[in-house]
Amino acid sequence: MGYPHRPHPRETVVLSQHFGEAEARSYQGWVKRGGYVALRKALGMSPAEIIEIVKESGLRGRGGAGFPTGLKWSFMPKEKTKPHYLCCNADESEPGTFKDREIMRWTPHALIEGCAIAQYAIQADITYIYIRGEFTEALATVQHALDEAYREGILGPNAMGTGKRLDMYIHRGAGAYICGEETALMNSIEGRRGNPRIKPPFPAAAGVFGMPTTINNVETLAAVPHIINRGAAWYRSLSLANPKSTGTKLFSVCGHVRRPGNYEVTMGFPLRDLLYDLCGGMRDGRTLKACIPGGSSVPILNREESESCLLDYEGCAEKGTMLGSGGVIVFDDSADMVYQIMRLARFYAHESCAQCTQCREGTAWVTKILQRILAGEGQMKDLDLLLDLSEQMTGKTICVLSDSCAAPVVSGIRKFRHEFEAYITGARRAAGAA
Amino acid sequence: MSAQSTAPYEPVFTGEMRRRLDVVLARYPTKRAALLPALWMVQEARGWISDAAMTEVAEVLGLTPAYVKGVVTFYTMYHQHPVGKHFIQVCTTTPCNLCGAEEVVRAFLKHTGCRELGATSPDGKYTVIEVECLGACGFATPVMIGDDFIESVTADKVPELLRKYP
Numbered sequence: 001m002g003y004p005h006r007p008h009p010r011e012t013v014v015l016s017q018h019f020g021e022a023e024a025r026s027y028q029g030w031v032k033r034g035g036y037v038a039l040r041k042a043l044g045m046s047p048a049e050i051i052e053i054v055k056e057s058g059l060r061g062r063g064g065a066g067f068p069t070g071l072k073w074s075f076m077p078k079e080k081t082k083p084h085y086l087c088c089n090a091d092e093s094e095p096g097t098f099k100d101r102e103i104m105r106w107t108p109h110a111l112i113e114g115c116a117i118a119q120y121a122i123q124a125d126i127t128y129i130y131i132r133g134e135f136t137e138a139l140a141t142v143q144h145a146l147d148e149a150y151r152e153g154i155l156g157p158n159a160m161g162t163g164k165r166l167d168m169y170i171h172r173g174a175g176a177y178i179c180g181e182e183t184a185l186m187n188s189i190e191g192r193r194g195n196p197r198i199k200p201p202f203p204a205a206a207g208v209f210g211m212p213t214t215i216n217n218v219e220t221l222a223a224v225p226h227i228i229n230r231g232a233a234w235y236r237s238l239s240l241a242n243p244k245s246t247g248t249k250l251f252s253v254c255g256h257v258r259r260p261g262n263y264e265v266t267m268g269f270p271l272r273d274l275l276y277d278l279c280g281g282m283r284d285g286r287t288l289k290a291c292i293p294g295g296s297s298v299p300i301l302n303r304e305e306s307e308s309c310l311l312d313y314e315g316c317a318e319k320g321t322m323l324g325s326g327g328v329i330v331f332d333d334s335a336d337m338v339y340q341i342m343r344l345a346r347f348y349a350h351e352s353c354a355q356c357t358q359c360r361e362g363t364a365w366v367t368k369i370l371q372r373i374l375a376g377e378g379q380m381k382d383l384d385l386l387l388d389l390s391e392q393m394t395g396k397t398i399c400v401l402s403d404s405c406a407a408p409v410v411s412g413i414r415k416f417r418h419e420f421e422a423y424i425t426g427a428r429r430a431a432g433a434a
Numbered sequence: 435m436s437a438q439s440t441a442p443y444e445p446v447f448t449g450e451m452r453r454r455l456d457v458v459l460a461r462y463p464t465k466r467a468a469l470l471p472a473l474w475m476v477q478e479a480r481g482w483i484s485d486a487a488m489t490e491v492a493e494v495l496g497l498t499p500a501y502v503k504g505v506v507t508f509y510t511m512y513h514q515h516p517v518g519k520h521f522i523q524v525c526t527t528t529p530c531n532l533c534g535a536e537e538v539v540r541a542f543l544k545h546t547g548c549r550e551l552g553a554t555s556p557d558g559k560y561t562v563i564e565v566e567c568l569g570a571c572g573f574a575t576p577v578m579i580g581d582d583f584i585e586s587v588t589a590d591k592v593p594e595l596l597r598k599y600p
Contacts, residue, residue, distance in 0.1 A: 004573075083463070095527045095567040126461070133474075133511045134523075134568050136581045169461045174470055175511035177566065189462075191469030191495075193508040209463050254529040254571035261572045296528060296567075327571065329529050343528045347566050353508075 003102055003262050008278045012238065014248045015222050016264040019106045025141060027148040030109035036154060038225035042117045043162045048078075050121040054224065056232035058239075058246035063089055063180075063217030064295065064324045066313045069224075075204035076122040076212050085208050086124040087189065087215040088115050090131040090138070091173050091180040094295035095347060096327025099250035100218035102262050104131070104138035107222070108145035114221030116155065116166050117228060122214050127168040130185050133175050143170055177351035181399045182215040184353065195353050196399035217325075219250055240268030245312030249326050253279050256286065256332035271309040275330060286332040290416070294324020296344050297404030299411035300337075320411075337416040338423055341408050342370035348405035359402035362393040366409055378424040383413055443486040446479050447472075447494050455494070465495045469505055473512055482513035510565075518554040518561035520599045522546070523578040524587075525568040533574035534588065539564055541592035542577075559600075 003019040023029035030036070042050055055070025076084060088111070092100040103111055115127045131139050146168060149155045159166040171189050173179050179188045183197035186208040207213020227235045239246045245267040251274060254260045258280030265274065271293060275281065282288055291306040292298060299321040301309060309319045316323040331340065349363035366389055372378050390406035397403070413420060422428035447455055458471045472495060476487045488502040495502075506512045513521075522542055526535040539562070543551070546560035554561045570576035573585035579599055587595065 092569045093567055096529050096571050098570050098572055101569055132569065133509075134565075134578060134583070136578075136583050167461075172470065172474060173511075174473070174509035176509050188470065189467060190464065191466035191505065193505055209467075252572055254574065255532045260574070329532075329571070331532065335532060340528050340531065343526075343531050347527050350566050 003106075005259050005261050008263065010269075010273065010278060011264050012248045012266045013264050014226055015103060015107075015110070015219065015250060016262060019102055019262070021106065024107055025105075025109075025145070027109060027145070027152055027154075030107070034229070035109050036113055036160070038228040039113050039116050039154070040160055042120060042228050043160055043164060047121045047123055050117065050228070053232045054121070054227060057227045057235035058232075058244070059220065059223055059227060059235065060245070060313065061217055062219035062223070062249065062325070064094065064297070064322075066323060069216065069220055072204070072216070073118070073122050073214060075202070076214055077204075080123050083126075083209070083211045084122055084124040085211055085213040086115060086119045086122060086127040087182070087185060087208060087213060088127060088129040088218060088221055089180060089182065089185060089215055090129055090135075090142075090218045091185060092135070092218070092325075093132055093177040093180050094297060094325045094327055095344070096252060096254055096292060096329040097295045097325040098252045098254070099262050099326065101135055101138055102250075103218050103222050104135070105141050108138075108142045109149070110222045110225065111142065111218055112145055112149050112154070112168065114224040115168060116159070117224050118214070118216060118221055119166055119168070120164065122212075124214070125165075125167065127166075128171045128189050128208070129168065130171045130173060130179070130189060132173040132179075139170065139172060146170065176353075177347075178353045178399070178401060181401070184399070185215065186213065193353070195355050196401075198398055223247060238266045240266050240312075241310045242268060242312055242314040245314060245323075249311065249323075251311065251326045251328050253328045253330065255328075255330035256282060256335065257330045258283060265311065267312040268315060269311045271311050271328070272307045274311065274328070275306070279330075282330075282332045286334060288330070289333045289335055290331040290337065292321075292327075292329040292408070294322045295327035296329065296347065297400070297407060298322040298324045299407045300341075300415060301411075302415045337412055337419045338370065338374055341412040342367060342374060344408050345370055345405055348401060352401060356397035356402065358393050358396045359405075362389055362402055363405045365389060366393075366405060370409075373420060373423050376423060376426060376429065378420075380421070380424055382424070383417070383420055386413060443484075443490070445490055446476050446487060447490065451475060451479065466497060469495060469497065469502065470509075473502075473506060473509075477512060482516050516554075518548075519559045520561075520579050522560060522562045523565040523568070524562065525566070525570070525574075525576050526564045527567040527571075529567075529571035530574040530576070535575040537589040538575045538577070538587055538592065541589040542596075545593050545596055560596075 018024035059069045060066045176194045179194040184194040188194045203213040345367040349367045354360040393402040393406045489499045492499045492502045547555040568576040577587045
């Protein structure tokens with residue numbers, strides 16, 4: 001549903017069906033809504049069967065990369081010779097994205113059930129749910145639900161009376177965007193600085209504590225019980241445009257729309273309809289200028305591209321951007337693109353872990369150059385300098401944080417060059433750049 | 435430099451706190467993994483994490499004080515200095531910025547009496563900072579006051595909101 005608004009008839013509510021219902025947060029309320037039926041069913045299957053169903057469903061990672069979930073699970077060793085771990089990535093920090101927070105605050109048991117099924121499928125001893133430190137409400141809600149799940153025997157040494165052991169704990173982050181990167185997240189669980197690790201080795205070979213590990217996003221895991229209950233074919237049938245993108249997806253819409261919030265639609269839904277129909281369009285007298293469809297790390301679309309973009313992995317790629325996390329940031333014609341892109345660059349400069357030179361220096365210099373342009377002290381050659389810097393920041397570092405900074409800068413200059421030039425020529429006056 | 439006190443250091447991890455830490459330690463295969471939770475416990479008990487507290491945490495977990503400091507300084511939510519009674523974090527990243535977050539920041543500075551971002555008000559009650567993406571972009575502008583997460587704050591709501599945090 002379009003939380004915090006009433007559900008829209010064009011939504012396909014699966015994950016968000018119970019958003020806004022206080023009762024759904026409790027164990028009893030969740031069971032009343034069909035909770036833990038899927039886990040019981042899954043515990044009666046073999047891990048290989050579960051992985052096969054998830055593969056068949058076409059479910060892909062909802063955290064941003066879109067990697068096929070069943071395939072990821074299948075990389076875990078089949079013969080268990082050492083401890084396995086599942087990490088649930090609930091470090092939702094990608095600007096524009098606020099869907100996992102709603103899953104955790106309204107349907108914490110959906111997440112626990114999804115984690116429990118995944119944990120069993122990859123034969124993990126422990127699940128760590130890594131929740132960002134700022135999400136105080138989600139932390140309390142999920143902890144309360146975990147306590148209930150242990151008390152009701154859903155988790156613990158004899159999960160649902162099957163004799164199987166399922167242990168699950170929250171690990172609270174402490175303020176670092178980069179810990180949403182899977183290897184940084186593992187370091188953070190281990191009690192280290194959240195610096196990403198070089199891959200390979202990939203987590204399935206050597207992850208947290210050096211043991212085989214799978215890391216999945218909250219939304220990905222929350223979808224799993226529905227797939228177990230209703231079958232892979234049902235999930236695969238939820239696809240409007242490309243058979244490689246299946247299921248429903250939560251889109252968090254923010255910025256200059258009348259009704260910001262979370263909207264759940266079938267993969268392949270037109271971005272145009274999401275913005276104008278579900279979200280009620282732009283504010284009075286305003287028109288769409290630009291849109292970032294997948295969280296701040298993906299290239300910006302102009303109005304034309306936005307109005308013809310289909311919301312699935314392939315549809316976004318076709319427009320030169322990415323579906324990412326589904327965080328849709330909307331800019332109307334009042335937005336100062338130069339200022340907002342500077343603000344994004346400043347975000348990445350602040351969040352760089354500073355391991356790689358290209359990122360540490362690049363994000364800081366991009367921010368400074370953009371601030372110089374905003375202050376009316378820029379030169380035309382600064383635009384080439386920004387593009388050159390962005391080139392040096394792309395594909396050259398351990399993780400993609402610096403690529404993520406470059407994406408809005410490059411697409412911004414390419415699509416809104418006249419706004420940068422207006423500051424440089426003095427046609428536009430400094431808007432008070434910080 | 436961290437603010438230092440001349441009073442003798444009172445350890446955090448005694449009695450009930452030590453028992454709580456033992457429960458946390460049992461969740462991980464290494465002692466080091468309990469570092470972030472242990473630091474949260476220190477901050478909860480003392481309001482901030484002093485050098486002396488870092489040394490205590492290091493001893494308890496078998497780490498060096500330098501290592502602990504390296505971790506503390508990496509994560510922005512750990513306070514290395516005392517802060518006001520109410521620690522106010524206003525999100526100003528792009529989505530909130532589009533919706534007027536900078537006016538919200540100005541309103542907080544004005545109504546708390548904080549001279550600048552990061553400074554504590556003369557009465558010791560408030561510290562205001564800008565924070566990067568709080569992950570509630572559809573509820574612009576989200577603000578954290580202590581552990582309270584408040585959605586959809588606008589500049590005009592600030593005085594009334596602050597009355598709840600005397």
